Amino acid sequence: MRLTWPGRQWREGDEPPTSTERGATLTAAELVGDGRAAHRLVHGDGLDVVASLEAEGLGGQVDLVYVDPPYASDRDYVAEARLDGPADGRALRTLAYEDRWSYERGGVGAYLDMLAPRLDALTRLLSPRGTIWVHLDWRAAYLVRSILDEILGRDAFKNEIVWRRAPNLGRQAASGQFGRTLDTLVVYGREKATLRPPTRLEPIEPSAIRWDDEGRPFTSAPRGDYTDASIAKLDAEGRVHRTASGRVYIKYFLVKNGEGVLCRERRVDALWTDVAPLRHAAASERTGYPTQKPRALLERIIACASEPGSLVVDTFAGSGTTGVAAHALGRRAILADKSPVAIATARARLLRDEAPLRVERTAGTSVPEAKGVKVQVKADRVRLVEPAEPLAWAVGTEELGVFHATWHAERVPGAKPVPAALEARVPRRPDLCVRVFCDDGSVGTWGASRGKGDLAEGAST
Numbered sequence: 104m105r106l107t108w109p110g111r112q113w114r115e116g117d118e119p120p121t122s123t124e125r126g127a128t129l130t131a132a133e134l135v136g137d138g139r140a141a142h143r144l145v146h147g148d149g150l151d152v153v154a155s156l157e158a159e160g161l162g163g164q165v166d167l168v169y170v171d172p173p174y175a176s177d178r179d180y181v182a183e184a185r186l187d188g189p190a191d192g193r194a195l196r197t198l199a200y201e202d203r204w205s206y207e208r209g210g211v212g213a214y215l216d217m218l219a220p221r222l223d224a225l226t227r228l229l230s231p232r233g234t235i236w237v238h239l240d241w242r243a244a245y246l247v248r249s250i251l252d253e254i255l256g257r258d259a260f261k262n263e264i265v266w267r268r269a270p271n272l273g274r275q276a277a278s279g280q281f282g283r284t285l286d287t288l289v290v291y292g293r294e295k296a297t298l299r300p301p302t303r304l305e306p307i308e309p310s311a312i313r314w315d316d317e318g319r320p321f322t323s324a325p326r327g328d329y330t331d332a333s334i335a336k337l338d339a340e341g342r343v344h345r346t347a348s349g350r351v352y353i354k355y356f357l358v359k360n361g362e363g364v365l366c367r368e369r370r371v372d373a374l375w376t377d378v379a380p381l382r383h384a385a386a387s388e389r390t391g392y393p394t395q396k397p398r399a400l401l402e403r404i405i406a407c408a409s410e411p412g413s414l415v416v417d418t419f420a421g422s423g424t425t426g427v428a429a430h431a432l433g434r435r436a437i438l439a440d441k442s443p444v445a446i447a448t449a450r451a452r453l454l455r456d457e458a459p460l461r462v463e464r465t466a467g468t469s470v471p472e473a474k475g476v477k478v479q480v481k482a483d484r485v486r487l488v489e490p491a492e493p494l495a496w497a498v499g500t501e502e503l504g505v506f507h508a509t510w511h512a513e514r515v516p517g518a519k520p521v522p523a524a525l526e527a528r529v530p531r532r533p534d535l536c537v538r539v540f541c542d543d544g545s546v547g548t549w550g551a552s553r554g555k556g557d558l559a560e561g562a563s564t
């Protein structure tokens with residue numbers, strides 16, 4: 104299976120150039136918490152990051168790759184950091200990333216020349232039980248199926264999962280066609296890949312509820328394709344119901360959901376209508392990063408496709424949803440993104456969840472510098488004076504260019520965001536260093552390596 108497009112470069116011996124050296128060692132920039140258990144957050148192009156991971160020997164070691172790349176939507180995406188909550192409207196807006204593929208820029212062919220080599224590289228990280236999940240919508244899902252057929256073979260196809268990401272309302276409902284309210288997750292796997300779909304509770308019509316002799320509620324369904332041997336096994340478990348005429352039905356015992364409604368527990372299929380859109384998630388989950396996905400979606404994916412301790416990779420990481428879900432489920436995440444806004448957002452988000460973290464970058468990646476950082480130190484108190492409303496900041500020391508954070512604070516998003524605490528209490532030492540992370544992705548440094556910035560020790564603000 105081979106998809107061609109005008110000017111195709113992928114695997115044509117003419118790879119698109121990259122400004123950085125492929126496979127170079129990743130440079131550590133910051134360490135927070137236990138280094139051995141740390142998740143990794145890499146600032147850089149996913150292609151370079153994967154080449155570096157392969158050079159580290161991580162080829163064939165990753166149980167789950169999830170990526171949510173740009174969808175070929177021909178739009179720019181702006182991050183919106185709310186400082187006072189939605190009602191007050193004080194927000195900082197910054198371009199997070201571009202997803203533009205006009206005719207002049209090479210159109211869909213250029214998009215595929217961006218995406219295909221990155222997917223190709225990511226599949227080389229997969230372990231024998233590994234799966235790759237590519238999150239897209241109607242614009243590119245059909246093309247990515249063909250690309251993954253070419254990379255992994257048609258037999259590696261596992262699922263095309265349809266996630267209902269929005270209700271069919273407003274413009275979509277009135278569009279003169281069926282509402283495009285769906286995203287598609289294209290899933291391929293290596294030879295030993297097995298997914299473990301969870302179950303969900305589905306309410307049962309009261310008229311379909313029966314009660315057995317022991318007073319247990321059940322519903323029943325025809326035996327379908329159950330073999331005689333399976334029926335005998337179910338019979339022994341008391342799960343076969345025979346009508347007066349002798350017809351065989353399978354009993355499904357019912358359980359109550361949170362609202363006390365009797366439900367049947369069903370294995371989830373490839374149609375996901377039960378993961379709510381991000382706008383229905385708690386305000387504290389919404390980072391303001393555009394195209395952020397709900398954490399519940401990533402938790403479902405990670406739980407069914409990896410084990411505790413597994414390595415999970417996402418090289419289009421955005422706000423870090425894959426990282427926080429992986430951390431909550433005891434997996435280790437390697438995240439990458441080329442947008443400094445994404446890195447700042449994901450860093451703050453992971454640290455709010457107390458995830459040990461190692462921030463790195465690829466060769467040649469530069470971070471915009473935040474100017475005018477002002478800090479006051481009095482005994483064991485370190486006070487951030489400027490900027491007054493950082494996304495996050497940290498106090499620590501710097502060793503061989505790596506910042507070791509011993510104290511950190513982040514703004515907590517929500518209906519009423521909680522600003523980052525501006526005063527730290529840390530043991531006094533001469534080589535103290537401060538890093539400040541701003542909503543536009545810029546990073547400011549004060550302290551040892553910068554010759555003590557704007558305010559001398561003990562100065563008043």
Ligand SMILES: C[S@@+](CC[C@H](N)C(=O)[O-])C[C@H]1O[C@@H](n2cnc3c(N)ncnc32)[C@H](O)[C@@H]1O
Pocket residue numbers: 147148149150171172173199200392393394395396397418419420421422423424425439440441442445
């Ligand atoms: C749809 S967003 C991901 C959103 C993410 N799933 C979340 O929940 O926040 C796509 C991300 O891919 C990043 N990106 C685009 N091209 C990239 C590349 N070549 N390498 C690394 N990141 C890239 C963008 O900066 C953007 O953050």
